[in-house]
Amino acid sequence: MSDSSSFRPAVPLSAMTRADGGALRILVVDDEPALTDLLRMALRYEGWEVETAGNGANALATARRFNPDLVILDIMLPDLDGLSILARLRARDADLPVLFLTAKDALDDRIAGLTAGGDDYVTKPFSLEELVARIRGLLRRAALVTPEQIGPIVQVGDLILNEDSHEVERGGDPIDLTATEFELLRYLMRNPRRLLSKMQILDRVWNYEFDGRTSIVELYISYLRRKIDAGREPMIHTSRGVGYMIKPARVSAE
Known part of the structure; x- marks a missing residue:
């Protein structure tokens, strides 16, 4: 093992x-x-x-x-x-x-x-x-699960992440991410509409390397927001004192 x-x-x-x-x-x-x-x-x-x-x-x-x-x-x-x-x-x-x-x-x-x-x-x-x-x-x-995603593409709304090429785009516009930003976004996108606590994110993305210092999560969420949500309807949402969630943006009525 x-x-x-x-x-x-x-x-x-x-x-x-x-x-x-x-x-x-x-x-x-x-x-x-x-x-x-x-x-x-x-x-x-x-x-x-x-x-x-x-x-x-x-x-x-x-x-x-x-x-x-x-x-x-x-x-x-x-x-x-x-x-x-x-x-x-x-x-x-x-x-x-x-x-x-x-x-x-x-x-x-x-x-x-x-x-x-x-x-x-x-x-x-x-x-x-x-x-x-x-x-x-x-x-x-046991038929307990939903059908699995085919291939490396993860999509939430108009946000698309390719796990093989590490390319990300929203609405067709490419978005450049660091390796850590990519891992954080991937974790959020693999759990759409699910509220993830700071400790869950710290555990998954940083593997306890920051020993419970959740401020690093807040910092990287802010980095992601600048790149993913800037000038667009927001997809990354905060529940104060609880954690973060990603979900498709609301479609504005014409």
Whole structure:
């Protein structure tokens, strides 16, 4: 598995959301803090909401509160084993997708997990790319997500972003962005009409490099506004004390 000290996630393939447009919710259950921290970072990069738990009791309590769309579940935990947790989760939601993590590579362990009702398994150590691909496959099969975007183009209203070429234009006019401005805009555009907090943005765009100093978010939002919204109907909106949202500009009546 990737070393968390050098981890920089690859560009996500495409945004997957709930059918109602909300962010998918993933619960990660494992007693290794370094692993849960790494998975939280990688899965949040996909635009998903992530909660973690280090034991079975916390996992069950978090599942009741968080209502996850998918659970990543370690078979070996300090209190309850993964199979027992699965049974309790399925008693509450029979269709909840569950992907097992296991340090064991024995065939009987894999069979036990799948016959108990698990949907898939990944054996440690694993690659983040493989795990994300497995999650996407489970979510598609569960019919929980909206159709994925085809190709590298992300569009909100008349604002278009090309993830391959890093070109951005609004209303046909090209817009030059720095690398950080591009990452910030991409995150906003992958979550249209969703209010994102400063901490969510800091986590996703800066990977905690500024240690909670959200003023950097305010600064870069102001940079983006000058380039995206200057002289046009605004697309980037502020909810004071909460965060920021991007949405299509209102069309003025002729």
